[in-house]
């Protein structure tokens with residue numbers, strides 16, 4: 001099979017519009033999905049467990065009598081940890097250790113300072129009481145996502161971590177449960193899709209409501225998270241996976257083709273882009289793609305993703321490559337060049353940056369240490385990877401001494417009267433020295 005891949009050149013007159021068309025992915029335009037998700041949310045909110053059971057039967061083909069049967073006990077998690085092959089257990093534990101130590105660097109601490117008159121100002125950092133983790137499980141099982149979601153929550157000090165994961169046809173993945181055991185997840189329910197998001201947001205008779213829902217998922221999950229935002233916090237709306245590789249033309253084209261496949265194999269909607277100043281290198285990678293595709297287990301998904309959403313983009317030089325990449329603001333950016341440090345200086349927007357020819361993005365997905373839940377669809381322009389800070393919140397601390405209240409009470413009084421808010425003014429004035 002020969003896969004057709006979009007070719008663009010940054011010098012072509014319609015480059016801007018062609019790039020915009022390539023990048024277009026809006027998770028809110030499908031009215032049918034919106035309708036269906038709103039219906040699921042409403043049903044779970046009003047009918048609780050009964051609705052969760054119905055939707056689990058309908059979408060995951062799982063018939064059970066009660067939601068309690070969907071809860072995986074601690075014993076079951078420990079059993080899974082014992083059941084998985086030794087090399088999988090060791091790899092999960094090694095990954096968990098590296099993810100934990102990276103995220104410990106993100107810990108925030110409370111602080112305060114005192115002014116000369118004794119007034120104290122500060123910020124108190126508090127972990128969330130209860131966090132909900134969505135772990136995807138429709139087309140593939142993601143033990144790595146269990147670690148990436150749960151470990152920062154635990155490092156942040158969240159008291160109770162509740163995980164949901166679909167088990168289509170009732171097939172439970174032991175590696176997912178083992179990862180939950182290693183990460184110290186408190187409760188696990190095998191429920192997925194919009195019904196799982198609804199249960200976490202509103203609570204049911206069996207599934208507790210949480211303060212914030214984090215984690216990636218398909219369009220039903222993303223749409224449900226968008227809808228429940230406000231009732232609970234959410235981390236981000238994560239779209240399909242993306243990779244953008246900037247290459248100077250000196251890396252083995254097979255390596256680059258496989259790096260592009262690594263994200264394409266997640267989803268037909270995933271996006272893989274290669275940018276290079278070397279036209280013959282783009283040809284070589286295209287040849288590698290066609291050579292390697294038939295050898296891939298997930299060839300159908302990769303083919304669909306590459307033919308509909310991938311692109312090979314020729315640019316004048318690496319500076320132009322960085323400029324195009326900044327416009328795309330990719331989830332993952334590989335700098336497969338001789339001097340990645342120099343090129344990184346020109347990068348402003350990317351979820352994660354992979355430095356140099358030996359840094360395959362796949363290492364970041366599993367065990368480098370940084371989080372693999374990253375902003376997609378250009379949202380790296382304004383948002384950051386999932387981290388410890390997503391599981392903590394801040395309260396301001398304000399403590400006036402008598403002389404501080406006298407000094408600032410006068411300022412507040414003037415401002416309050418300027419706003420016509422007399423109760424504010426008089427409240428401040430009571431504490432002003434007469």
Ligand SMILES: NC(=O)c1ccc[n+]([C@@H]2O[C@H](COP(=O)([O-])OP(=O)(O)OC[C@H]3O[C@@H](n4cnc5c(N)ncnc54)[C@H](O)[C@@H]3O)[C@@H](O)[C@H]2O)c1
Pocket residue numbers: 036059060135136137138139140142145166167191192193194216217218219220221238239240241266267270372373374
């Ligand atoms: N950003 C990340 O860190 C990251 C990590 C892993 C996976 N992902 C992405 O997450 C996504 C996972 O998607 P998935 O489908 O494999 O798993 P998923 O768990 O997100 O979705 C499966 C659920 O969708 C629901 N569903 C399916 N069809 C439905 C329908 N017609 N109506 C209503 N609900 C329906 C079902 O309840 C099912 O349980 C992929 O796009 C993948 O690329 C992202």
Ligand SMILES: N[C@H](CO)Cc1c[nH]c[nH+]1
Pocket residue numbers: 142144145240241242263331365372373374
């Ligand atoms: N690449 C995904 C995030 O976009 C994360 C992942 C999990 N497993 C493999 N990859």
Ligand SMILES: [Zn+2]
Pocket residue numbers: 241262263266365
């Ligand atoms: Zn991946």
